[in-house]
Amino acid sequence: QVQLQQWGAGLLKPSETLSLTCAVYGGSFSAYYWSWIRQPPGKGLEWIGEINDSGNTNYNPSLKSRLTISVDTSKNQFSLKLTSVTAADTAVYYCARGSNWLDPWGQGSLVTVSS
Amino acid sequence: EIVLTQSPATLSLSPGERATLSCRASQSVSSYLAWYQQKPGQSPRLLIYDTSNRATGIPARFSGSGSGTDFTLTISSLEPEDFAVYYCLQRSNWPPYTFGQGTKLQIK
Numbered sequence: 001q002v003q004l005q006q007w008g009a010g011l012l013k014p015s016e017t018l019s020l021t022c023a024v025y026g027g028s029f030s031a032y033y034w035s036w037i038r039q040p041p042g043k044g045l046e047w048i049g050e051i052n053d054s055g056n057t058n059y060n061p062s063l064k065s066r067l068t069i070s071v072d073t074s075k076n077q078f079s080l081k082l083t084s085v086t087a088a089d090t091a092v093y094y095c096a097r098g099s100n101w102l103d104p105w106g107q108g109s110l111v112t113v114s115s
Numbered sequence: 116e117i118v119l120t121q122s123p124a125t126l127s128l129s130p131g132e133r134a135t136l137s138c139r140a141s142q143s144v145s146s147y148l149a150w151y152q153q154k155p156g157q158s159p160r161l162l163i164y165d166t167s168n169r170a171t172g173i174p175a176r177f178s179g180s181g182s183g184t185d186f187t188l189t190i191s192s193l194e195p196e197d198f199a200v201y202y203c204l205q206r207s208n209w210p211p212y213t214f215g216q217g218t219k220l221q222i223k
Contacts (some may be wrong), residue, residue: 100206
């Protein structure tokens with residue numbers, strides 16, 4: 001059974017870089033895309049982007065200019081970096097397995113941007 | 116980008132009642148639509164994929180239907196644990212995935 005565990009800094013100042021990592025345990029890491037999704041407090045879900053084991057990425061156009069998603073196949077991990085954060089980037093960030101549907105999901109990481 | 120519009124925004128029902136949630140797409144997504152349930156403080160959970168297929172472990176009271184632009188999630192008889200927020204998701208025009216804005220199902 002695939003499980004995703006994520007971690008990263010929870011409090012950032014405006015203009016800093018958000019950095020999160022998601023580790024995949026159990027199941028196959030290859031042959032899937034791996035996604036990041038976020039949810040501002042009290043609001044809906046927004047898909048951020050994805051990567052596969054070959055390093056091929058797809059990004060949400062609304063975030064593309066600030067976004068980098070990378071993969072470390074030796075550790076079955078993938079990472080998110082979002083530069084120049086503002087208060088609007090405050091959200092719970094989730095990782096998830098993709099390719100078909102987003103399932104399963106990690107536990108979520110609250111990232112707060114505040115001066 | 117395909118926009119998904121869910122209705123109603125909030126649905127107030129009692130346990131044992133039937134719930135009908137709607138998701139409408141701005142253009143056809145064929146059958147590439149899924150439904151998720153999210154409870155407070157939890158990650159979303161996949162309920163239904165490809166319009167009408169229940170995910171592993173999902174009770175039979177949950178069912179999905181529709182095609183093209185209009186989709187429905189039906190909960191035949193509400194249990195107390197079903198009160199949550201429900202999201203639809205499309206992957207027809209992917210990337211990007213797009214979500215609906217959610218329907219909150221609350222106890223009446």
